[in-house]
Amino acid sequence: MIRIALFIFIGSVVWLMGRIACQNAQEAQEKSTFPPMKEKGHFVQCAYCDTHIPERESIQKGNTHFCCEQHRQLYRG
Ligand SMILES: [Zn+2]
8 A cells, every 4th residue: 555655755746756757848939939039130142252250350441241341452443
């Protein structure tokens, strides 16, 4: 009889831990649904080679963006 009680006890502990793990996984999933691009900022395209680069790392000339100083100089148009 004590074996059955022990079995039920272990079973309920495993079930409870499974529930906690499931809740944690759900919370982590909810957090990961936030757009990851928000932190990195806006991405722009190099007018010369079409490479996508973060806006703050780009070289800007008017409304045109470039990935490096060399492409800014090479660009005509
Ligand atoms: Zn470029």
